[in-house]
Amino acid sequence: MTLTHGSSATSAPATGADEAELQARFDALIEADQRIEPRDWMPDAYRKTLIRQISQHAHSEIIGMQPEGNWISRAPSLKRKAILMAKVQDEAGHGLYLYSAAQTLGISRDEMTEQLIESRARYSSIFNYPTPTWADMGAIGWLVDGAAICNQVPLCRASYGPYGRAMVRICKEESFHQRQGFEILLELSQGTPEQHRMAQEAVDRWYWPSLMMFGPPDDESPNSAQSMAWKIKRFSNDELRQRFVGMLVPQAEVLGLTLPDPNLRWNEDAEQWDMSEIDWTEFHEVLAGRGPANAQRIQHRRDAHEQGAWVREAAAAYAEKQAARDRAAA
Amino acid sequence: MSTPGDVAGEAWPLYEVFVRASRGLSHVHVGSLHAPDDDMALRNARDLYTRRNEGVSVWVVRSTAITTSDPDQKGAFFESPAGKNYRHAKYYDKSAEVPHL
Amino acid sequence: MSPQPPANERRSAAAVDAQYEAEAAEAHGDVTVDELDLAAELAGAGGTASEDVAEYALRLGDDALILSQRLGWWISRAPELEEDMALGNIALDLLGHARSLLHYAGTASGRSEDDLAYWRDEPEFRCAWLFQQPNGDFAHTIARGVIASAYMQELYTALSTSTDATLAAIAAKAVKEVAYHRDHAVQWTLRLAGGTEESRARMLVALTDTWPYTDELFRDDALTERLAGVVPAPSSLRPAFDEVLGAVLAEAEIAEADFTNRKIGQSSGGGRHGNHSTHLGPLLAEMQVLARRHPGATW
Numbered sequence: 001m002t003l004t005h006g007s008s009a010t011s012a013p014a015t016g017a018d019e020a021e022l023q024a025r026f027d028a029l030i031e032a033d034q035r036i037e038p039r040d041w042m043p044d045a046y047r048k049t050l051i052r053q054i055s056q057h058a059h060s061e062i063i064g065m066q067p068e069g070n071w072i073s074r075a076p077s078l079k080r081k082a083i084l085m086a087k088v089q090d091e092a093g094h095g096l097y098l099y100s101a102a103q104t105l106g107i108s109r110d111e112m113t114e115q116l117i118e119s120r121a122r123y124s125s126i127f128n129y130p131t132p133t134w135a136d137m138g139a140i141g142w143l144v145d146g147a148a149i150c151n152q153v154p155l156c157r158a159s160y161g162p163y164g165r166a167m168v169r170i171c172k173e174e175s176f177h178q179r180q181g182f183e184i185l186l187e188l189s190q191g192t193p194e195q196h197r198m199a200q201e202a203v204d205r206w207y208w209p210s211l212m213m214f215g216p217p218d219d220e221s222p223n224s225a226q227s228m229a230w231k232i233k234r235f236s237n238d239e240l241r242q243r244f245v246g247m248l249v250p251q252a253e254v255l256g257l258t259l260p261d262p263n264l265r266w267n268e269d270a271e272q273w274d275m276s277e278i279d280w281t282e283f284h285e286v287l288a289g290r291g292p293a294n295a296q297r298i299q300h301r302r303d304a305h306e307q308g309a310w311v312r313e314a315a316a317a318y319a320e321k322q323a324a325r326d327r328a329a330a
Numbered sequence: 331m332s333t334p335g336d337v338a339g340e341a342w343p344l345y346e347v348f349v350r351a352s353r354g355l356s357h358v359h360v361g362s363l364h365a366p367d368d369d370m371a372l373r374n375a376r377d378l379y380t381r382r383n384e385g386v387s388v389w390v391v392r393s394t395a396i397t398t399s400d401p402d403q404k405g406a407f408f409e410s411p412a413g414k415n416y417r418h419a420k421y422y423d424k425s426a427e428v429p430h431l
Numbered sequence: 432m433s434p435q436p437p438a439n440e441r442r443s444a445a446a447v448d449a450q451y452e453a454e455a456a457e458a459h460g461d462v463t464v465d466e467l468d469l470a471a472e473l474a475g476a477g478g479t480a481s482e483d484v485a486e487y488a489l490r491l492g493d494d495a496l497i498l499s500q501r502l503g504w505w506i507s508r509a510p511e512l513e514e515d516m517a518l519g520n521i522a523l524d525l526l527g528h529a530r531s532l533l534h535y536a537g538t539a540s541g542r543s544e545d546d547l548a549y550w551r552d553e554p555e556f557r558c559a560w561l562f563q564q565p566n567g568d569f570a571h572t573i574a575r576g577v578i579a580s581a582y583m584q585e586l587y588t589a590l591s592t593s594t595d596a597t598l599a600a601i602a603a604k605a606v607k608e609v610a611y612h613r614d615h616a617v618q619w620t621l622r623l624a625g626g627t628e629e630s631r632a633r634m635l636v637a638l639t640d641t642w643p644y645t646d647e648l649f650r651d652d653a654l655t656e657r658l659a660g661v662v663p664a665p666s667s668l669r670p671a672f673d674e675v676l677g678a679v680l681a682e683a684e685i686a687e688a689d690f691t692n693r694k695i696g697q698s699s700g701g702g703r704h705g706n707h708s709t710h711l712g713p714l715l716a717e718m719q720v721l722a723r724r725h726p727g728a729t730w
Contacts, residue, residue: 076725085519090381093378100361101361108339195725234454271445300508311510312342313630314622315367316342
């Protein structure tokens with residue numbers, strides 16, 4: 001315990017009775033739906049879980065720029081080019097908001113970047129799928145961003161303050177992402193037969209991967225219960241997946257496109273959507289890094305980082321020289 | 331560390347960003363970013379935090395320049411105001427019915 | 432720790448929905464997207480261009496379009512994420528200028544901005560060679576950027592008082608954005624020139640490679656002479672441009688002799704008349720490939 005207030009070194013690790021008291025205070029804050037803020041005491045496991053989740057989320061935004069960035073140069077109209085460019089740029093912004101939030105937990109962005117480019121960190125496996133046609137821009141917006149928004153809205157109330165605040169900002173900005181994807185598909189679906197086919201094939205490609213974004217079924221999701229107790233996570237994987245499918249069904253009708261699951265129907269008695277079994281073997285393959293584009297995604301990021309090194313060093317060296325000049329003049 | 335998030339040894343230091351949403355409002359903390367120096371930090375803040383007309387003015391400050399209160403001293407630091415109800419107008423109930431008070 | 436319901440004890444869909452909606456409403460209490468007053472997407476829309484003005488607008492529109500197409504490549508590849516944001520903003524500004532200018536150019540012949548961007552062949556483009564130059568390393572992008580933005584700043588400043596109301600409106604919006612582009616390029620020129628030995632060497636190579644495309648920007652020709660009084664003579668923009676560049680280079684402690692190559696001299700650059708550098712063809716092929724595969728389609 002320090003004798004003065006104000007700036008101080010990080011609190012020494014609490015021990016014994018101290019720790020029990022701190023844990024009780026932490027539990028009470030969580031119980032009361034209060035937010036935990038950066039300099040509050042928190043259990044190590046809570047901090048680690050958050051660092052893992054927020055940095056993975058940030059990495060996903062940054063890697064997620066690539067499948068769509070791939071089409072910026074070829075967007076079929078100038079309006080679509082502007083929208084896509086703004087969207088991919090937003091994803092860089094969202095990555096930055098999230099890295100900021102993670103950094104308040106004591107990990108540097110440099111370290112997180114290293115973890116990513118050395119393949120030591122995970123990111124959402126969905127971004128390892130390739131984007132062979134323009135219709136994929138529509139399907140990613142409608143299905144992938146749709147699933148992401150479903151996951152993210154509850155995170156706005158995550159117990160860790162900086163994470164929740166970053167998510168509020170992200171959710172606000174993402175509201176346009178899903179709509180623009182839907183509109184791309186609508187244009188294609190109502191366009192030439194070839195465009196319509198392109199749209200249907202993209203939906204066929206992205207439907208199942210988007211459902212996998214909610215994670216494994218509840219009875220196979222080891223970390224979920226703890227995250228829900230800590231109020232980092234507020235709905236179970238299956239709850240969110242059900243909710244998402246329920247939103248897609250009427251939207252697919254408006255689009256004039258089919259969701260690729262012959263067994264999909266509302267079960268009145270169970271009050272839930274019946275659907276085919278998800279092929280989790282594919283999910284685990286992709287997650288383990290054997291996805292079609294995994295190596296390519298990481299290489300792209302590593303190239304950007306390595307080829308930018310001399311620029312970052314130049315700016316830092318210039319700042320140092322300017323500071324020295326200012327000191328000499330003072 | 332003087333403020334959460336500052337980690338020594340990063341290539342570009344961390345800056346905290348404050349944005350005034352419109353005239354008449356205070357600058358509010360919106361997040362952080364990395365920049366090589368103050369000039370670039372301001373520009374990066376403009377590019378990152380005001381893409382949708384969110385602000386009319388931006389402040390940036392090196393995270394290390396911020397001094398914070400100690401959360402472990404929360405009780406001692408913020409206890410004093412409790413009980414000093416006479417600082418609030420509400421405390422003075424005898425004048426409640428008197429016009430223009 | 433609060434007790435957990437067993438994971439397989441499913442809540443009813445309606446109960447989940449109700450909680451979700453409540454939480455979403457709380458988290459998004461202050462979102463007012465529907466009340467946003469959206470600004471016009473295309474500046475100066477409404478006017479009809481004469482044939483000469485259309486040809487002039489095409490030059491400016493193509494400059495902006497091609498530079499935007501180049502800069503878009505950097506998104507996800509910039510030296511730092513903050514720079515992805517900055518270059519993305521610049522590319523988007525330029526694309527906005529291109530759309531306004533091409534839209535206006537198209538009014539003379541009944542063509543849309545997309546007709547002009549996607550359905551013209553290489554010789555019909557009117558961009559100067561500077562804008563076609565590859566991104567190269569970051570220093571090349573910055574060298575191209577500092578020349579382009581310093582030129583555009585003088586151009587749009589002069590054009591914002593044009594007697595052609597549409598050109599004036601487009602220029603008035605563009606000039607503010609281009610001022611920021613110039614600031615961005617200047618800041619980086621100073622940092623690269625004054626950073627490390629490597630960055631200074633790269634900046635000098637980049638200036639040497641890019642400088643030959645400067646003169647083309649300031650050449651008067653029959654079109655600009657016919658439009659005298661409506662648009663500034665390109666040559667009239669040169670003194671102010673030289674003054675700005677001179678000041679930047681002086682601060683960066685770069686002498687003209689450090690990067691002007693007397694053996695190469697200035698490019699003859701015939702972009703304004705459809706004679707292009709070898710870089711433009713592949714750029715257009717990539718930009719136009721999808722649109723051209725689906726004639727008559729809408730997107």
